[in-house]
Amino acid sequence: MSTISPTDANRQRMRQAMAELDKGNGQPFVDAMADDFSWTIPGDTPWSRTYSGKQVVLNELLRPLYAQFAAPYVSTTRRVMADGDMVVIEFDGRVTTKAGKAYNNRYCYVCCMEGGLMKDLMEYLDTALVSSALEAPPSPSPAALAA
Template sequence: MSRSNLDIIRASYEGSAEQNGRNLLAALAADVTWTEAAGFPYAGTYVGPQAIMEGVFHRLATEWDGYQAKVHTYLAEDDRVAAFGVYSGTYRKTGKAMTASFAHLYRLNNGKIVSMEQYVDSAQVNAALT
């Protein structure tokens, strides 16, 4: 039995950090595009799982303490899933904590994530950097 698009996305948020990362990596298409919002510290579009892991997730793991993305609402329709929630964490260089609302819009094809676009209150994140 195949998993729904919603189940695939939910599995990348609702377990331990290790489980979430493993589930996300398994769900990424080889040519996935991952767009971090303008104004966010890691802004830009990353193509492919390796670029995403190095450009986004490795940096989150090494530059922040306790960084989390907690989803409170999912919406799914056809090939799209949206996840709405709150980021939190403490930036290691400054010791400043932040919380910021986010939305992630995923597009899937045949059980694989082909794109993700981030929307975020980047002012809250950037305030922790200085």
């Protein structure tokens, strides 16, 4: 009887989530977030900060971001690599904003997994493109600023 290693389980979980995202279904990616999940976007863009808590990620990052898109977001996963509780995902995203700007970015997500769920995600991307193509998000909630 063979058991799957934590590395393989984490790789498989995120590979499946990204395969669904590539088809336009983001729910498995959201389902892979722990309730106390945090997402960090480094840099000095209006979007750059740490979003702490799954609901904060959904309400202050993902919903305002996707609200700017004029068409469905299209992603193409290039690689999913894992080592223990760390998963690295390289992918491309393509979409046009409601302002008519192309937002075609390349991403590298470095995810820390815990219990089969994403605990932390560090997102590396073209921050100059973020600043030029996207409108600033709404102001963070007071609770997010206190975190």
